[in-house]
Amino acid sequence: MSYLAPTDNQDLLRFLRRWYGAPPAPNERLGESPEAPKVLVEWHEISAQWGGLITSHNYAIPLPELVLEDGKIPFWVENQGTWVWAFDPNTEDHSVYEREPSDEPTPWKRTGERLPEFLIHATVLEAILGAPARKVARGAQIDDLRPPEGMRELPFPAWNWPARDSRILFGESWLALTHPSDHPKAGHDITLAAVAPKDLEWAKNSTEIKWRSYSRVQDHRTSEPLPW
Numbered sequence: 001m002s003y004l005a006p007t008d009n010q011d012l013l014r015f016l017r018r019w020y021g022a023p024p025a026p027n028e029r030l031g032e033s034p035e036a037p038k039v040l041v042e043w044h045e046i047s048a049q050w051g052g053l054i055t056s057h058n059y060a061i062p063l064p065e066l067v068l069e070d071g072k073i074p075f076w077v078e079n080q081g082t083w084v085w086a087f088d089p090n091t092e093d094h095s096v097y098e099r100e101p102s103d104e105p106t107p108w109k110r111t112g113e114r115l116p117e118f119l120i121h122a123t124v125l126e127a128i129l130g131a132p133a134r135k136v137a138r139g140a141q142i143d144d145l146r147p148p149e150g151m152r153e154l155p156f157p158a159w160n161w162p163a164r165d166s167r168i169l170f171g172e173s174w175l176a177l178t179h180p181s182d183h184p185k186a187g188h189d190i191t192l193a194a195v196a197p198k199d200l201e202w203a204k205n206s207t208e209i210k211w212r213s214y215s216r217v218q219d220h221r222t223s224e225p226l227p228w
Contacts, residue, residue: 012120013046016054019127019195023049033063037087037094040075043119054123056130072097072108076122083161085122087115098160112157121156124168128177131193135203135211139183140190144208147171163189173199 017023028048033041044063047054058078066073072086084101086108087094094115097108113121128134145151149172159166163179170176174194181189190209194200197215 128193139187
């Protein structure tokens with residue numbers, strides 16, 4: 001089993017086809033955007049193939065609307081505008097920065113990711129937040145998760161959104177977002193995500209964790225494995 005390569009758009013496309021089904025517009029192409037990094041233009045073209053479906057929570061700023069702000073170019077925004085990510089246009093690797101918008105100027109802070117890594121990290125996180133099948137628990141212990149095939153952590157730096165030290169775990173057919181909880185008993189808040197409820201049935205063996213389950217119908221079927 002391999003993990004999703006941070007700079008490999010072919011692996012990203014495989015993941016998206018597995019998670020969302022075949023793209024409705026596989027030949028979608030965008031016009032030239034000379035001011036935007038190539039990797040960001042390529043991501044927008046990939047997103048356009050699914051008509052924006054792959055961003056169910058946060059969103060990417062449209063390429064024509066990218067503008068310089070305090071030395072950085074914001075390109076990704078939390079859905080209510082409470083967090084924003086930007087890249088440095090003056091560095092070759094386009095380091096990504098973040099901050100909480102405020103009436104008072106606040107400095108940009110490094111995320112530890114380059115733009116190619118961030119875009120894949122953010123896309124996988126969106127898949128979790130909008131997954132057809134989810135189980136959510138608060139104040140749980142990570143060690144109480146017992147998937148039969150074990151679990152690994154995707155090789156991304158921890159995020160400060162939606163909470164400090166947010167990380168993504170994965171198994172054969174599921175993803176999980178975890179971060180320290182503000183629950184009185186501490187532990188972690190955990191969101192398990194999958195394409196179908198059956199892919200999360202193993203969670204019932206984690207008897208110490210109290211889950212809330214959510215599911216909706218997804219209109220595709222595939223047996224292609226996730227590209228980990």
